[in-house]
Amino acid sequence: MAKWLMVALASALVCSTAVQAQVPLPRLDRQVPGVRARVLVLGTVHLGQLPEPVAADALDPLLDRLAAYKPDVITIEAISGQRCEMMRHYPTLYDADSLGHFCSTPDDARVATGLDVPSAVARVQDTLQHWPAKPAPAQRRHLAALFMAAGDRTSALVQWLQLPPSDRHAGEGLDDALVKQLRALAADHDENVLIAARLAARLGLQRVYPVDDHTGDAFPVDDVKAYAAALEGAWGTSRKSTGPVREHEKALIDAGDLLGLYRYINRTGVLRTVIEGDFGAALRDTSPQHYGQLYVAGWETRNLRMVASVREAFVERPGARVLSIVGSEHKPWFDGLLGQMQDVDVMNVEQVLGGPAK
Incomplete structure (x- = not known):
């Protein structure tokens, strides 16, 4: 008797679970202030x-x-610099050809700033937490360099596009190699540049999110x-x-x-x-x-x-x-x-x- 009772209880639990799995996610936010x-x-x-x-x-x-x-x-x-960095640590899962297609190589930015990707990501976060309402051109150049080192080229371009043309030059972590990359990126014809970066700069946003x-x-x-x-x-x-x-x-x-x-x-x-x-x-x-x-x-x-x-x-x-x-x-x-x-x-x-x- 006890054995059959246990079987019946187990069956009831299975059926209950099957029914519960079909219950849609409830709207918990109704009438929430x-x-x-x-x-x-x-x-x-x-x-x-x-x-x-x-x-x-x-x-x-x-x-x-x-x-x-x-x-x-x-x-x-686009794939974030953090995700690309993680993928580089698993070459048997993500081959070099795929990484080269989807991920930019921040080697030049590492040389210019002295920062690897994790360090640059941390610096970006800290910089944005203390970002002024009216940043100076030097601050924008510095943040652009940090974004380049973090593997987030499009966000670097958002900063670059908000600089007056006369202030789009090397300095504050941007060396000539990075300036050349940003100018080439600004002339690109994909939607991340022509729509996202241009719109973000127009609206005064500081970055985009890959x-x-x-x-x-x-x-x-x-x-x-x-x-x-x-x-x-x-x-x-x-x-x-x-x-x-x-x-x-x-x-x-x-x-x-x-x-x-x-x-x-x-x-x-x-x-x-x-x-x-x-x-x-x-x-x-x-x-x-x-x-x-x-x-x-x-x-x-x-x-x-x-x-x-x-x-x-x-x-x-x-x-x-x-x-x-x-x-x-x-x-x-x-x-x-x-x-x-x-x-x-x-x-x-x-x-x-x-x-x-x-």
Whole structure:
């Protein structure tokens, strides 16, 4: 009798756990006093990968609308210096080619400042805690040098762009090599420069927050060619639906209508078509190695870790207005995961981009 009672209790616990696992995360923030954070996720094309460079002024209408939203925190799809430093300590997990693609090498900044990445990160944090309302040019040059040593080049550029042209020179930790790097970065054509850094400087922000993460999708694949072929085959089955989307994107780019482009790629229906044609198709892959499922699992792990970093960027700032700039296919995951956070409202990007700037 006692034995069966124990079995019955165990079964009840299993059933209870199964039911509890399906209970959605409760909204604990209803009728809670205080300010709420607002997060706007802007899906972007990777501008630096376009066949022809984008003119900075073509993005001004987009920046006008983003500036009207008035973000005080901006996150970007880049890997932080801390994460890159960690990955360098695990060469068997993260190969040098991948690191070279995703991570900048702060060797010149280490020589110029005498700081390694951990020391530079600590100095950045301390400097920002005591940052004056009206910093002198020398202070901006010094903070730019610290950001370079910390492996955060885009934030260094935010400081550089807020300097008057006559003050954009070596000094306070910036040597000629770092000045050359900053000038080259300012001429870059990717969205982290053309949108994030320019907008942050325009709004008087001191930095941006890199939130990308490739520690979860760097899994070993037994046959890289077979893996690529399986995914290409899966994606080929959806080109009938995704082809017109890509053609319309190209037409908007060719016409120089970049605000129209961003309105289009952030539409709910467009995003649904694109992710169904990418990840939905991958999940239907029939390879015995389950390559498509591996691909989607890595993608979702990456998004989970990226969203955690977005949340961390304003963990000490209740009521923050956050702009997260990320490749458009990340947006549905970002919106869904951020929408589960307490005291956080996910903003409608179509409304922000669709109305006139104020």
